[in-house]
Amino acid sequence: MINFEALFRISYGLYIVSSGTKEYGNGFISNTVFQVTSEPPRFAACCNKENHTAGVIRSSGSFSVSVLQRETTPGIFATFGYKSGKDINKMEGMEIRYGETGVPIVLNDAIACLECRVVEIFDVGTHLMFIGELMNAEILDEKAEPLTYLYYRHVKKGVAPKNAPTYIDKAKLETRVEARMYDKYECAACGYIYDEEQEGVKFEDLPDDWVCPICGTEKVDFIKL
């Protein structure tokens, strides 16, 4: 028996994994970046095959990792987590530096960054796992703490987008019988759920200038579930 709630006990950080060149770059929010060997230092990054960045990493042969800080601006999740490089240029307006390999490194809200050259690509099903040898690593903010997935879920009430390795269909989570005094509203842009019961405030009582805490979408763009 699989209790999908148990999977939330696995700890992750949150990162922007970017790839490309000065001419064209793309990136996405990832929670699966981790060191796989120490000699030499190698990192793995999982990427959904449907993600635009998967192709960009394949063709450029390198990727960068920006470690996000705890209080990351909601707009960063909106751009890198819920939009596709097929539709927009995600790097536009971002603070970017280019690595030794020419790969873009997003500096917005980053406390550290890594640059890796791809040495292996493994097929793990819906996702590709890129194994990269570490070329450069730098601390950008000595004091800020890294954002963890637990903090993002509990405090920021964030949810994983559909392409994430940790995405869980809500229908799979145990549901409780609830009195329908409370309603839930979903952000049309990022999927964030406003739960009246949890928040203690009816959605209609929120001020008109209230916006989605994750991606900044306006109140009118929420859908009653």
Add this chain to the structure above:
Amino acid sequence: MINFEALFRISYGLYIVSSGTKEYGNGFISNTVFQVTSEPPRFAACCNKENHTAGVIRSSGSFSVSVLQRETTPGIFATFGYKSGKDINKMEGMEIRYGETGVPIVLNDAIACLECRVVEIFDVGTHLMFIGELMNAEILDEKAEPLTYLYYRHVKKGVAPKNAPTYIDKAKLETRVEARMYDKYECAACGYIYDEEQEGVKFEDLPDDWVCPICGTEKVDFIKL
């Protein structure tokens, strides 16, 4: 340029990865367990080729993951993190349950557990990466928080053992010129460093019944560096 301190900004949890059968089981402390796909749910676990457990996972074809709680007993790290299954029977005296595949699952200090059947093994250099399809997942303690590597390092002053993917040779970390008013003492069993400067208490002033906060080794078994 690689600043190895930057690698500590990547977030991890801490787990006991176990394998084997009712007759013979073994396990080790891992920080690299993570979900790689959601459909079907698959997990990756990295294991040093030198680790005794690597062979056990290969032969049994399955592994379990016990998610450790924040306040895990030091003895758990001493047994699973710093001793080898070549020398001792790590499962002896532990609270064990056996999964569907017969794999042992360590319940001591575990807040959740997973059972996976190996579907792929990737060679990533010094380590093997086992990809397992999730068969069972359970919450064992609803309230306790998972232990993170950051907490283990900062609060518990723990260090990664030599076989860990995140092991860093101390010589690679930036060293500061220090007045030698303060000394450091190393635990002979687990490598934990008692730093007088950081602790604000001279090692010789610690009570005689003081023990290593990580593995419980006695004060006399510390070596002055």
